[in-house]
Amino acid sequence: MSIPILDLQGALSRGGPRSAEVARQLRAAAVGSGFFYVRNHGVAAQQVARQFELARQLLEDVPPGTRERLDMKNSPTLRGYERLGAQTLDLDAKPDLKESFYCGMAYPADHPYVRAGYQTYGGNQWPAQVPQAPAVCEAYIRSLLALARRLMQLLALSLALPEDYFDGTSESPMVTLRMLRYPAHPPDADQHTFGAGAHTDWGAITILAQDSHGGLEVCMPDGTWADATPIDGCFVVNLGDMIPRWTNGLYHSNPHRVRNRHSSGRPRFSVPFFYEPDYMARIEAVPGTVPAGEQPRFTPCTAGEHLAEMYRRTYGKPAEGTPA
Numbered sequence: 001m002s003i004p005i006l007d008l009q010g011a012l013s014r015g016g017p018r019s020a021e022v023a024r025q026l027r028a029a030a031v032g033s034g035f036f037y038v039r040n041h042g043v044a045a046q047q048v049a050r051q052f053e054l055a056r057q058l059l060e061d062v063p064p065g066t067r068e069r070l071d072m073k074n075s076p077t078l079r080g081y082e083r084l085g086a087q088t089l090d091l092d093a094k095p096d097l098k099e100s101f102y103c104g105m106a107y108p109a110d111h112p113y114v115r116a117g118y119q120t121y122g123g124n125q126w127p128a129q130v131p132q133a134p135a136v137c138e139a140y141i142r143s144l145l146a147l148a149r150r151l152m153q154l155l156a157l158s159l160a161l162p163e164d165y166f167d168g169t170s171e172s173p174m175v176t177l178r179m180l181r182y183p184a185h186p187p188d189a190d191q192h193t194f195g196a197g198a199h200t201d202w203g204a205i206t207i208l209a210q211d212s213h214g215g216l217e218v219c220m221p222d223g224t225w226a227d228a229t230p231i232d233g234c235f236v237v238n239l240g241d242m243i244p245r246w247t248n249g250l251y252h253s254n255p256h257r258v259r260n261r262h263s264s265g266r267p268r269f270s271v272p273f274f275y276e277p278d279y280m281a282r283i284e285a286v287p288g289t290v291p292a293g294e295q296p297r298f299t300p301c302t303a304g305e306h307l308a309e310m311y312r313r314t315y316g317k318p319a320e321g322t323p324a
């Protein structure tokens with residue numbers, strides 16, 4: 001059992017000649033582990049390399065004291081620096097051996113969702129030492145958002161829905177870009193120690209760029225853990241928990257975890273891009289996914305409600321502006 005590679009050549013634009021074929025491959029991956037690689041995804045290698053260089057600057061060159069002043073805990077949108085051990089993704093394991101820098105789309109202050117104080121809508125925190133950071137991240141987010149929206153169209157096709165079925169849920173999306181640094185895994189680590197403990201992602205689609213060291217492990221449908229080995233020029237894509245909600249459990253958001261064990265003592269960097277739909281998008285079983293005579297498996301909710309609940313579980317922090 002392995003993680004399939006989807007070649008997006010000819011399927012990147014609406015109505016592209018290979019769209020139906022890729023949608024079939026996407027469906028096979030989605031009913032399996034919910035993980036697949038994409039190649040020929042339209043994002044330039046140079047742009048990905050620039051993002052890794054920025055991750056290194058933010059997490060290695062910026063002095064620790066400056067990083068700590070930008071702690072995400074001080075940000076109403078939970079953006080900024082996350083120190084080593086701040087998150088425990090698997091509550092049965094030890095705190096994660098990773099540090100990261102979070103940012104998101106910079107919506108203008110007069111955007112109705114910013115004014116309402118909805119979770120994730122608002123500004124970023126940046127260190128003055130890296131003046132190019134906002135523009136580099138903004139450009140990367142723009143490229144990855146286009147890819148995520150296209151993947152949502154292919155996902156719609158894979159469910160025998162019109163290609164534009166989900167387009168209306170993406171007007172003001174919740175987008176989080178995370179730059180991660182994992183120190184080398186301690187040689188004497190016990191089985192409760194991880195760079196990132198086993199977890200599922202919360203949103204709709206995660207598009208991950210990883211460096212060449214490897215270390216990401218995916219829980220396959222038979223319960224075994226498979227290495228998501230880095231493949232040059234490919235992103236790893238995985239479905240988050242909103243997709244099972246949208247498909248009545250037909251498509252899967254499988255657990256994954258990270259251990260930086262193969263880097264000869266060097267840190268591992270990765271850059272996941274989390275795409276979530278509009279805060280007000282309704283997440284409920286799409287047509288054709290609830291068998292006749294059965295009730296939907298999940299209670300319908302908005303994307304904002306779903307995400308706020310997930311933040312609360314991992315950081316214990318009530319989400320700002322979340323409707324009660």
Ligand SMILES: O=C(O)CCC(=O)C(=O)O
Binds near residue numbers: 208256270271272
């Ligand atoms: O670093 C990785 O390869 C995966 C990170 C991840 O799973 C996450 O941030 O949700």
Ligand SMILES: [Fe+2]
Binds near residue numbers: 199200201256
């Ligand atoms: Fe993840």
